[in-house]
Amino acid sequence: MDLAGALWRTLPWRALAAAGALGLLVAGAPLATGAEPAPWQTLLLLRGAALIGALGLAFLLDDPARHLTVPVPTPRLVRQVLRVALVAPLAVLWWTAALLLTPSASRPPAGGVTLEAVAVGALALAAAALAVRLTDEARPGPYVAAVLLLTAVLVPLLAPEDWALFVQAGDPRWSVGHDRWAVLAAAVALVGAVCGPEPLGRKAGR
Template sequence: MTPALVGPVWRTLPWRGLAAAGTLGLLLAAAPDAAGAEPASWETLTLLRGVALIGALGLAFLLDDPARNLTAPVPTRRPLRQALRVAMVAPLAALWWTAVLLLAPSASRPPAGDITVEAAVLGVLALAGAATAVRLTDEARPGPSVAAALLLAAVLVPLLAPESWALFVPPEDPRWPAAHDRWAVLLAAAAVVWGVCGPEPLGRWGRRLRGVGGPA
């Protein structure tokens, strides 16, 4: 069943939005070199965090499926369909982020592993938000709402988070290691939310099956 899904799933992926986010991210990452000036470390860190957010905003649209109401009753369960979407995009996303790190000014670039964890958290949060929207609503294209919520969270969290849970700190800050321990916790929590929201709710599954095969 899975090989038969590859073609249809590939055609329904939001390639234009993903390509737009990826291109914008690469252009921003390359901007300091194009300007010919070496930015300060905090400027490069802010740039990379902004690029990671752009990539996550693109991933917020990954689970958009115009044919959702038609594919819900098929034998292949939704977690497999979602996993197939992610599997198709994940290698490209990894290559894209590698290119972003290589384009960023090396002299002022923050530790690659730590900033990659931050980027992974944003990406998984976008997917978890999309999966939650798909599970709790009948919206076929939750991407715009998820992207707006992610963008709002990116603005509010640095302003409202208590000092004991500071996340957006510079590498020279002594809180940097502890902050990235918290990033790792967020990554695990977002992955759990995504996993919990992956399956089709049994009540809705039953109603849709009855609607397809039952009396009119």
């Protein structure tokens, strides 16, 4: 419990709050303006909100005291998992609010778009874990967020047409596309778990 309290106080609340507020503003834009968006527009808004939320998660593993906590008995992977566990309930509530803010008439299937959000969030966390693993940077969040944003721009442009990741809800490839989203989420979660432990050579050197 003491560890959870200490980690709670060091979480990047400003980045998380800013991303959460902006994401809700994007999702709730039609409600605020009285617009009636088409289904593809609502899906685009939710995908944008998911990306903004993931940009906030890119800062989750930032730890200003990183170089002081290397010798502590609690492994780094455990500390990282606990950070995610502390934020996960808030992320669930935030995403539920984002879904409810969109017009029900044009809202895409919640399960599919939620899977996309989970995959993008997992990608952000895996990228952050990789940055912590490969560098000595205590706050890699800004760099991770920049890479994530660049990836979000390039993947839709460079991905083969038959990948069917970014399809509309009425597209026959919706189900197949979300099978790929599930594989992507599992793969990046595995990468994040592998990157969690402190490298033995680096720990011994310190």
